[in-house]
Amino acid sequence: MQLVLSLCSGIGLLDRAFKEAGFCVVSAGDIILGKHHDVRDFAAPKGKFDGVIGGTPCPDFSLLKRDRPVLEESYGYEMILEFERIVKECDCTWWLLENVSGVPTVKIDGYSHQRIDINQAWYENVTRLRHIQFGHKENKYLQIERGVTAPGQKQSCALANDSRSFRELCKLQGLEDDFDLPSFNVNGKKRAVGNGVPLSIGRVLASAVTALQQNPVTQQDNKICECGCGRIVTHRGQYYDFSCRKRAQRKKNKSAVTVQQ
Numbered sequence: 001m002q003l004v005l006s007l008c009s010g011i012g013l014l015d016r017a018f019k020e021a022g023f024c025v026v027s028a029g030d031i032i033l034g035k036h037h038d039v040r041d042f043a044a045p046k047g048k049f050d051g052v053i054g055g056t057p058c059p060d061f062s063l064l065k066r067d068r069p070v071l072e073e074s075y076g077y078e079m080i081l082e083f084e085r086i087v088k089e090c091d092c093t094w095w096l097l098e099n100v101s102g103v104p105t106v107k108i109d110g111y112s113h114q115r116i117d118i119n120q121a122w123y124e125n126v127t128r129l130r131h132i133q134f135g136h137k138e139n140k141y142l143q144i145e146r147g148v149t150a151p152g153q154k155q156s157c158a159l160a161n162d163s164r165s166f167r168e169l170c171k172l173q174g175l176e177d178d179f180d181l182p183s184f185n186v187n188g189k190k191r192a193v194g195n196g197v198p199l200s201i202g203r204v205l206a207s208a209v210t211a212l213q214q215n216p217v218t219q220q221d222n223k224i225c226e227c228g229c230g231r232i233v234t235h236r237g238q239y240y241d242f243s244c245r246k247r248a249q250r251k252k253n254k255s256a257v258t259v260q261q
């Protein structure tokens, strides 16, 4: 059984998906539970954990945020540095960081590096774009099949500030009907659930990490497709295939528009 340390775990939705998949997950807590759960005060033991997972705070990297702070001065960036510090302290085999696509690249010495876009709409009728970074000491790469977004109206995902009810947000995140956080007030509950990783995405990630054990891809010079699909490119060039090239082009155009606004 793999032992996993969870950082900035919120109310533990990502942890839950990994536990379901048979991992033993230990959480370093989250500051939403009080200042004694501040990851900045957390010291990790070396050589105990197989993996480190976490979804550090993402609002500072959102391209939609108008008053984005200077990167190096932002809380979100500080938490990424903490994530990196703890990965190094643990000396774990692999790490997985969940965030948004505007997140800075986190390359940690001694680990491979992979960025992967993932959309909740590949698994259910809710659109939520998330972004994963993954590192592995033996250069193993997560294989996440890109799903297809079925046409038709999608529900918009649960947000931290959301006018819909707590019950509705729970449903959007894949939580059961009687899920509750009795120690939080209503707004606190909604924020905590809205900030979480949807269970459908968590489950895909946990099973992709499980699959690594049967997946001895360990070439030193692996090149990862730059479109965000996370696939390994075995030929010359930057992209896995033609649709990757198109996707990367669309992304570039989109970010150009965002800058102009």
Ligand SMILES: [Zn+2]
Pocket: 225, 226, 227, 228, 229, 230, 231, 239, 240, 241, 244
């Ligand atoms: Zn690609």
